[in-house]
Amino acid sequence: MAIGSVGIATATRSTSLRSRVSELLDRESWLGPIFVSPAMVLILLLVAYPFCMALYFSVSNAFIGRPSTFIGIRNFINLWDSDAFRQTFQNAFVFCGIAVGAKVVLGISLALLLNQQLWFKRLIRGAVLLPWVIPTALSTLGWSWMFNSLYSVVNWTLLAIGLIDPPGPNWLGQKYYAMAAVIIVNIWRGLPFFAITLLAGLVAIPKELYEAAEADGAGPVARFWHVTLPLLKGVLGIVVLFSTIFTFSEFNIIYVLTHGGPINSTHLFATLARQVGLETGRIGEGAAISLYLFPALMIVVWAQLRYVRKQAY
Amino acid sequence: MSSLTRRHFLTTTTGAGLAGILAAGVPPARGQQREISYLCWNNFAPLSDKKLAEIGQRFTKDTGIKIKIDHIAAPQQAAKYAAEVQTQAGHDLVEMRMHVPWLYEAQLVDVSDIVANLEKSYGKVIAPGYEAAHVKGVWRAVPQYHSIFVSAYREDLFKKASLAAPKTWEDLYKVGLELKKMGHPVGIPISQNFDTISTGSAVMWCHGAMEVDKDGKTVKINSEQTAQVVEWYKKMYRDCMEPEVLSWDDASNNQSLQQGKAGWIHNPVSAYIVARDQKLPSADGINHHLSLSGPGGRHDVTAPRSIGIWKFSKNVEPSKEWIRYLLGKKEVYDEYIMSGGAFLLPLYTKLQDHAVLKTDPKLATLKGEGTTYHTYGWPAPASDKVQLITNSFILPNMLAKAVTGTSTKDSIAWAENEMKKVMAGS
Numbered sequence: 001m002a003i004g005s006v007g008i009a010t011a012t013r014s015t016s017l018r019s020r021v022s023e024l025l026d027r028e029s030w031l032g033p034i035f036v037s038p039a040m041v042l043i044l045l046l047v048a049y050p051f052c053m054a055l056y057f058s059v060s061n062a063f064i065g066r067p068s069t070f071i072g073i074r075n076f077i078n079l080w081d082s083d084a085f086r087q088t089f090q091n092a093f094v095f096c097g098i099a100v101g102a103k104v105v106l107g108i109s110l111a112l113l114l115n116q117q118l119w120f121k122r123l124i125r126g127a128v129l130l131p132w133v134i135p136t137a138l139s140t141l142g143w144s145w146m147f148n149s150l151y152s153v154v155n156w157t158l159l160a161i162g163l164i165d166p167p168g169p170n171w172l173g174q175k176y177y178a179m180a181a182v183i184i185v186n187i188w189r190g191l192p193f194f195a196i197t198l199l200a201g202l203v204a205i206p207k208e209l210y211e212a213a214e215a216d217g218a219g220p221v222a223r224f225w226h227v228t229l230p231l232l233k234g235v236l237g238i239v240v241l242f243s244t245i246f247t248f249s250e251f252n253i254i255y256v257l258t259h260g261g262p263i264n265s266t267h268l269f270a271t272l273a274r275q276v277g278l279e280t281g282r283i284g285e286g287a288a289i290s291l292y293l294f295p296a297l298m299i300v301v302w303a304q305l306r307y308v309r310k311q312a313y
Numbered sequence: 314m315s316s317l318t319r320r321h322f323l324t325t326t327t328g329a330g331l332a333g334i335l336a337a338g339v340p341p342a343r344g345q346q347r348e349i350s351y352l353c354w355n356n357f358a359p360l361s362d363k364k365l366a367e368i369g370q371r372f373t374k375d376t377g378i379k380i381k382i383d384h385i386a387a388p389q390q391a392a393k394y395a396a397e398v399q400t401q402a403g404h405d406l407v408e409m410r411m412h413v414p415w416l417y418e419a420q421l422v423d424v425s426d427i428v429a430n431l432e433k434s435y436g437k438v439i440a441p442g443y444e445a446a447h448v449k450g451v452w453r454a455v456p457q458y459h460s461i462f463v464s465a466y467r468e469d470l471f472k473k474a475s476l477a478a479p480k481t482w483e484d485l486y487k488v489g490l491e492l493k494k495m496g497h498p499v500g501i502p503i504s505q506n507f508d509t510i511s512t513g514s515a516v517m518w519c520h521g522a523m524e525v526d527k528d529g530k531t532v533k534i535n536s537e538q539t540a541q542v543v544e545w546y547k548k549m550y551r552d553c554m555e556p557e558v559l560s561w562d563d564a565s566n567n568q569s570l571q572q573g574k575a576g577w578i579h580n581p582v583s584a585y586i587v588a589r590d591q592k593l594p595s596a597d598g599i600n601h602h603l604s605l606s607g608p609g610g611r612h613d614v615t616a617p618r619s620i621g622i623w624k625f626s627k628n629v630e631p632s633k634e635w636i637r638y639l640l641g642k643k644e645v646y647d648e649y650i651m652s653g654g655a656f657l658l659p660l661y662t663k664l665q666d667h668a669v670l671k672t673d674p675k676l677a678t679l680k681g682e683g684t685t686y687h688t689y690g691w692p693a694p695a696s697d698k699v700q701l702i703t704n705s706f707i708l709p710n711m712l713a714k715a716v717t718g719t720s721t722k723d724s725i726a727w728a729e730n731e732m733k734k735v736m737a738g739s
Contacts, residue, residue: 064398150574259562278395280705
């Protein structure tokens with residue numbers, strides 16, 4: 001008898017608990033934060049915490065393994081005395097400007113090509129994605145062999161077809177060639193992102209618009225300028241903004257190909273920050289280098305989000 | 314009497330067990346299996362890495378301590394040390410090149426007891442090992458081996474062109490002119506790597522130039538002697554080498570000699586021993602001669618390596634056990650040294666005439682009679698600042714600037730300014 005009462009009471013308690021939980025889960029004000037919280041925890045741990053640490057380091061004289069003190073924005077000011085930093089600042093804009101510009105032009109061209117009726121279309125579209133899919137460090141290692149001063153297959157090919165005279169350019173040892181080499185690899189790596197995203201934009205353009213333009217006598221060039229490009233503008237804007245951020249913060253390609261050399265001529269913020277912050281131990285200065293463009297990139301992100309909202313509504 | 318249910322048993326025992334572990338702060342016996350991790354570089358004598366793995370397995374069998382040996386490329390070591398120190402996590406033991414023990418003095422366990430025992434068996438540690446690891450009266454790392462820089466050259470080509478092996482850096486210029494005409498240029502790297510610092514330091518010392526004075530404080534790179542060095546590099550780059558040296562890493566000069574391109578390089582014997590072990594066609598033609606001299610005499614460079622234990626390691630004793638096993642057991646240490654084919658040379662007095670030097674007549678140069686070996690930064694005493702100047706690659710960048718168009722005066726002034734910044738740092 002007593003056992004039966006306890007059993008009933010327990011059953012009643014668990015039923016009411018279950019109904020209370022399901023009641024809570026029905027409320028959007030509870031359910032939303034519950035679903036978002038794992039992502040928030042991850043962001044706090046993996047993004048916010050390192051970011052705050054970097055912010056703290058950048059305003060301190062932190063040196064690896066030693067106690068540090070707050071020094072305000074002295075790191076940011078002192079960086080301008082370093083010719084390696086000034087060179088890096090210039091490199092970042094040259095690298096980003098040329099690479100993103102080339103990716104826009106080539107990306108649109110490739111997307112237009114992939115939008116045609118081609119044999120093995122799916123296979124080709126898949127193959128185009130390969131540079132984007134292969135781990136960057138691995139593919140760049142391949143490029144480093146292709147540009148290697150002893151074994152350069154690029155030079156070997158150019159020599160074989162008579163385009164250059166021996167010994168050929170020293171791709172990674174001379175500053176302009178080295179910059180050209182890292183830009184080429186960045187374009188090769190980033191082109192699929194442009195092409196495939198723009199292809200998605202192209203596919204979404206209604207065919208009727210082309211038919212109407214054609215009926216009005218518009219040729220292929222006119223159709224591109226007056227139909228394709230205006231309707232692709234939204235996607236293109238987003239892709240360019242993303243790519244600008246990725247390209248400014250490029251690390252792998254530079255690190256594997258040139259280590260920032262020769263004489264700092266290919267250093268970008270990320271590679272110089274690593275060299276100063278970790279290899280020479282001046283972690284405060286390193287953090288300041290990596291955060292130098294943060295305000296500018298924040299503006300880019302703000303512009304990006306504003307643009308997305310404008311497109312959405 | 315209430316019966317014990319399975320659920321009740323599991324709840325009670327798990328709870329009690331966890332409470333016990335938390336209270337004691339010690340994991341259960343199963344979790345206490347002793348295991349250590351050791352970070353080394355990818356040795357330029359690859360067979361020594363294989364041997365190290367083999368010795369590691371025997372160590373585990375003999376002592377019951379598991380050892381995990383990780384290898385990374387030399388250029389990545391500095392950043393890896395920094396990351397481990399900053400996070401206070403990582404490997405238990407680390408292999409350190411040159412003056413790194415000075416840089417991380419406060420983070421390294423005192424290993425004077427181990428070195429004292431090694432010195433009892435093998436004699437005193439020789440100067441380069443002492444300079445690198447004996448920090449302010451305490452051994453912060455155990456001297457392991459060093460790699461001497463010599464002249465590695467294509468003897469067959471020299472004979473063919475009736476060229477005599479150079480004795481001075483100036484001789485090398487004359488020989489280099491001929492070698493370049495023959496399509497086999499001199500291969501001295503001028504880029505951000507350690508070989509550039511090694512050769513650059515030797516050339517500097519031989520001309521009486523220095524980076525920092527004997528007092529360890531005054532930057533002395535801006536001198537007439539350094540200007541002579543820079544001018545020498547300029548003409549070598551222009552007349553005897555190819556621009557590829559600006560993109561080289563530490564392995565590139567080895568590869569250039571091994572693949573039959575370079576006619577002369579300044580390097581430890583690794584280029585030859587790899588060519589020999591891999592039976593490359595160039596191996597027969599390669600030989601060595603002493604490093605070169607200059608107006609300031611002959612000063613050779615060597616790169617000592619030592620093994621340190623991080624203070625944050627929870628396995629200090631097992632880590633010491635590994636060092637004693639690898640370096641303290643004569644037969645094991647010999648075996649390890651032999652595997653490196655004279656790229657690895659012992660750092661202890663009584664082992665200087667090691668059997669490894671007799672394994673190949675082409676290694677005779679390494680006996681180095683009458684040679685004074687220095688570590689980077691000489692004549693300044695070893696210090697963390699010297700290591701920071703190394704890590705900042707100031708000397709390579711000064712030379713690279715000069716050979717690519719910056720005036721000698723401006724290149725040196727730049728280096729002086731950079732070195733002063735390092736010396737003034739906290």
